[in-house]
Every structure is written in C-alpha cells, then in structure tokens.
Amino acid sequence: MGSSMKLPLIFFFACSFFLKATLAEVTCEKLPESLCSFAIASSGKRCVLENSKNENGDVNYTCKTSEVVVERFAGYIETDNCVAACGVDRRSVGISSDALVSPDFAKSLCSPACYQNCPNIVDLYLNLAAGEGLFLPDLCRKLKSSPKHVMFGLLSSSGGAAAAMVDDFFAPTPAPSPY
Numbered sequence: 615m616g617s618s619m620k621l622p623l624i625f626f627f628a629c630s631f632f633l634k635a636t637l638a639e640v641t642c643e644k645l646p647e648s649l650c651s652f653a654i655a656s657s658g659k660r661c662v663l664e665n666s667k668n669e670n671g672d673v674n675y676t677c678k679t680s681e682v683v684v685e686r687f688a689g690y691i692e693t694d695n696c697v698a699a700c701g702v703d704r705r706s707v708g709i710s711s712d713a714l715v716s717p718d719f720a721k722s723l724c725s726p727a728c729y730q731n732c733p734n735i736v737d738l739y740l741n742l743a744a745g746e747g748l749f750l751p752d753l754c755r756k757l758k759s760s761p762k763h764v765m766f767g768l769l770s771s772s773g774g775a776a777a778a779m780v781d782d783f784f785a786p787t788p789a790p791s792p793y
Contacts, residue, residue: 640689642679655688701718
C-alpha cells in the first residue's frame with residue numbers, strides 16, 4: 615500500500631514545481647492596458663490605468679503601480695467574467711467612488727454574480743465606499759429591499775451628505791407608539 619501512494623505523491627510534487635515555474639510575476643508596468651484595471655501586482659499593490667497626452671496631442675494609456683496595498687490577491691488579474699458581472703470597465707482611468715451613485719453600477723456590484731463571486735472587485739469598492747462613510751454590505755442589503763429609496767438618496771446628495779443620508783436611512787426605526 616505504501617508504494618501505491620508514492621506515485622501520486624511524486625506526481626503531485628512534480629506538477630507543483632512545474633506550475634510554480636510557469637507562473638509569471640505580475641508587474642503592473644508590464645501589463646497591457648486591457649488587463650490593467652482591477653489587477654494586483656505580485657507585490658500586493660493595485661494596478662491603475664493612467665493616461666497622458668504625447669507631444670502630438672494623442673492620448674497614451676499606461677499601467678502603473680498604485681500605493682494601495684491589498685492584503686489578499688497578490689499577483690491577481692481579474693477575470694473577464696467578474697468584470698462583466700460587476701459592471702466595471704477595464705478601460706477605466708483611475709478608480710473612483712463616484713460609480714457607487716450610479717443605479718446600474720450599484721445593482722451590478724451588489725448582484726449575487728458579482729458580490730458572491732468576485733472578492734477582488736468587491737474589496738476595492740468596499741474600501742472606496744468606506745472612504746465615503748458608507749458600508750457596502752448595508753448599502754447592498756438596502757438596495758435589494760428598497761432600491762428606489764436608496765438610489766434617490768444617493769443621487770440627491772453629495773459627498774458627506776450622501777453618507778449622512780445613508781446612515782440615517784440605515785438607522786434603526788423607532789417602534790411605533792402603541793397610543
């Protein structure tokens with residue numbers, strides 16, 4: 615029985631070494647613009663797409679390493695399935711929390727196809743939302759139960775006011791008086 619287990623074990627280790635040797639290190643500056651946004655370098659820093667004009671006035675796009683460090687997902691390039699499910703665009707220049715006020719984007723981000731299957735994108739927007747004083751899981755939960763109310767509040771507010779409105783909306787409602 616001992617010799618029958620050696621062959622699978624040897625095969626496993628051989629495949630592990632082969633796989634490790636074939637995996638390339640992810641460097642943002644080496645990624646094509648079509649894979650840059652939503653990628654994470656092997657160093658753990660997010661990649662961002664930047665644009666600049668050359669001397670002829672043409673716009674050039676380059677992938678750069680940001681200073682934003684991600685605890686998980688080092689060396690990760692987001693899948694096309696997640697890009698589509700979450701409603702994001704790989705050609706986005708920079709990343710902004712402004713997208714959160716778009717009803718279509720918020721619905722895509724909070725959809726089960728994105729929220730449950732695309733942790734890299736969800737993590738990114740969770741942090742962006744937190745920077746605006748919003749808690750993405752609460753926003754998604756409220757969006758599911760009362761989408762018009764949440765989106766109306768977000769669209770009619772700006773900056774910190776949006777966070778205050780959402781905080782008020784999420785606050786517990788006092789019980790009605792029995793009298």
